Amino acid sequence: MKDGPDIARIAALIGDPARANMLGALMTGKALTATELAHEAGITPQTASSHLRKLLEGGLVRLRGQGRHRYYALSGADVAATLESLMGLAAGRGHLRTRTGPRDAALRKARVCYNHLAGERGVMLYRSMITKKLLIETDDDVGLTPMGERFADAFGIDLAALRAKRAPLCRPCLDWSAREHHLAGSLGRAMLSRMESLGWLDRQPESRVIRFTAKGEAAFDARFSA
Amino acid sequence: MKDGPDIARIAALIGDPARANMLGALMTGKALTATELAHEAGITPQTASSHLRKLLEGGLVRLRGQGRHRYYALSGADVAATLESLMGLAAGRGHLRTRTGPRDAALRKARVCYNHLAGERGVMLYRSMITKKLLIETDDDVGLTPMGERFADAFGIDLAALRAKRAPLCRPCLDWSAREHHLAGSLGRAMLSRMESLGWLDRQPESRVIRFTAKGEAAFDARFSA
DNA sequence: TCCATGTTTCGACTATTGTCGAAGTATGAA
DNA sequence: TTCATACTTCGACAATAGTCGAAACATGGA
Known part of the structure; x- marks a missing residue:
């Protein structure tokens, strides 16, 4: 072979x-x-x-x-995707770290995956945007609908600036803990950064854990719970 | 970390x-x-x-x-998916085998990926079934449309028997050479096996390479070229 | 210029582990 | 039972590669 x-x-x-x-x-x-x-x-x-x-x-x-x-x-994002895939295998096979501290639960809830939101909240966001027809899945990719563009604009995201870059706007990324997709791509990055500047969440230094503020949690749920 | x-x-x-x-x-x-x-x-x-x-x-x-x-x-299929993901990284980074023999080209054209058809022809099949509305992509998954069920039946596949098993009927699987999806799941397996019994292709022993017969190539193109 | 800091190179040590030969266990056939 | 085949365990060897101390190189600031 x-x-x-x-x-x-x-x-x-x-x-x-x-x-x-x-x-x-x-x-x-x-x-x-x-x-x-x-x-x-x-x-x-x-x-x-x-x-x-x-x-x-x-x-x-x-x-x-x-x-x-x-x-x-x-x-590149493909490296990140492969690493997540390996994490999925390891987690599914029970090969967790020797000591699964409290950070593990926090990781499953919300974490950074190559600059975008992952974990339960990341999957929640993705699913919500699909059912609200802000995102639409085509073939292998995902794309923003006209309604989604208006939403992004209202959310405070400069789509024109994002489109000027070469990187793809939207990308589905497989989540190792939830085994579903969440939103990657430059839009995924921009949304995480926007939520941070809105004061919805804190990114812990030197860690992938994301902690939502009380205000942020409420605002997130109001918009993306369904 | x-x-x-x-x-x-x-x-x-x-x-x-x-x-x-x-x-x-x-x-x-x-x-x-x-x-x-x-x-x-x-x-x-x-x-x-x-x-x-x-x-x-x-x-x-x-x-x-x-x-x-x-x-x-x-x-499991998740192991196969991770391996394919690693192959994608290796191929994309130019880390091919030291000697890329003629088998490499054959592999890109058509190969077995965990019992289903992969490579160019696998992607071709998948894309054709999407555009013909035999398959429909929903969220992360793919499913068979009513038209697709009739097609599978006419193609000589026993859907009821497949559904009796626990394994998912349809699954998208990322292709390392084409960087697009092809069809996995029990339907993917059944279709490959059906093509084999129709005499469309030969599976080389001890290798992943699939060689289409002249007759099989013509029949495949007639059905799945667009 | 001199010094501090970040980073790399070199050399040596150590541990791990992939490898095979030889022998042992298990299964099936005569 | 006896033999052959498939596979595993044990023991020893060798090569790989991760590790750090010491020292060199590069950059920026004073």
Whole structure:
């Protein structure tokens, strides 16, 4: 069986605990420096440097040098999707962390997935926008309906600016905890950022956990509960 | 970053070349014996036994003992989906096999993906069934329309028997080479098997490659080219 | 210029683990 | 029972690769 792409190479790349932790930290979508990633993984900067070079050569991360800092980020949404897929397998097989702390429950509720909202609330948002015909699923993709465009505008999102970028506006992204889709793409990112500036939620530093404020929870439910 | 499921564990499991080859061989959906898998991976039976135990403990494969043979198979469609996702990453990053033989082109054209048709022809089939309104995509899933039921019946597929099983009838499955969906689920399996018994195609032993016969190619194009 | 900080390279150590030979267990057939 | 086949366990070897200390390199600020 020497057919197809070399799957073992990238799987081995993800398979080291230190590198997996780094990739997990990058799932927030933010770019992090080498030392920050070393701290996240619990290793020294030298070791982290070696790992990051391998991830870079493997094409899993992208590098943006800025002065004496070197910012690493996931190289694309497809990497994030594959990582989520692996998390789904691990979770489904009962291979959770040795210690499942209180953060685990918080993660299932709401978390950042490559800069957009994931977890129960992310799925809730997606489902609500589908049933309200703000989003429509076509073939493999999702798209904004005319009604959805008006909604986004009223929600305070500059669609024209988003469309100017190359990145796709809407993307479905599979959720490892809920096993349903949530909204990714530049619109997904913009909506999370908008909710943050509205004071609906707090993003915990150095973690994927998202905590909704009381006000935010009420406002979210009012709009997206059905 | 100690959040979420333990992704490194399963990634490391897939990350060994011998195990990756075994999993690749199991992507046909057929159950294989330990020695067959050893041969596929190019290792001795002793080594294969050790690997298979790890895959079993990791929950990636399922074991069905039968006499003195032990048949291994992928534990579920989610494993196959994750493997395809990894193949997509590897292919997209240019990390193909060192030697891309002629089988690679054949794989892109038509192959078995966990017992259903994948590759260009698989995507073709899926797209055709969508545009002809035989299938309809709803939310995350796909379903058969009334017109689709009549079509399946005329094609010689026993829908009632398929529905009696627990497995979902239709499932979209992302294709690593075409980056589009093709049809999985028990209907996908049944259609591939029906095409085989119609003499449209030959499944090569011990490989994922599917070769269409001249007659089968013509018949397939006549029905699913648009 | 000098110093502090972020990052990488080098070298050596260690642990892990994939590998196979040899022997042992289990199943089925004669 | 005896033999053959399928598979596993055990033990030992070797190679890979993750780890860190020490030192070098690069950048920015004073």
